Amino acid sequence: GAGVSQSPRYKVAKRGQDVALRCDPISGHVSLFWYQQALGQGPEFLTYFQNEAQLDKSGLPSDRFFAERPEGSVSTLKIQRTQQEDSAVYLCASSPRLSYGYTFGSGTRLTVV
């Protein structure tokens, strides 16, 4: 596709529910990032994939967060047993190589009630 596509755009989850957020990067992009943006804050790094390999997951806030990119294209961020503090916009970004100005998707706004 022309850009990075994320779905769903909005997700409301009850506390304790599991959620899965999907990211379709730009075709052929090797690098894929997930960021979390809390209200009024800048995006914060969660994890990075180079093709299907997850090379850095140092930003994942807890073991309830899990990300995968099994075939080196689509990626899924899963959050188990959601908590209120997980409410944020989750942004996915991709780039064709080790470049700096990568392309962000529009994000998924997660609200945990």
Next chain:
Amino acid sequence: DQQVKQNSPSLSVQEGRISILNCDYTNSMFDYFLWYKKYPAEGPTFLISISSIKDKNEDGRFTVFLNKSAKHLSLHIVPSQPGDSAVYFCAARTNAGGTSYGKLTFGQGTILTVHP
């Protein structure tokens, strides 16, 4: 531990005037800096960047200045236009610790409003 700080939450400017957005950082290992622009309900869009070996980079109406000794960078927009109204994020990258793939640290953002 906020390594990249944008101390002005908002800025209001008249159309045609200069907008100056500021950013401070603490990590001396940052080697590349970027500005992103974000409209509501959209993802951040890359605007302009600068390597730590330079002190200025210009692209049309946008110029980024880097003062390494002060660990400060700024984005100048001139002339400002109403369509520039958005949230602007400063971001920085470090090559240290093997994180050479482009992991970014963002500031909190500055809301720019350009009045007609």
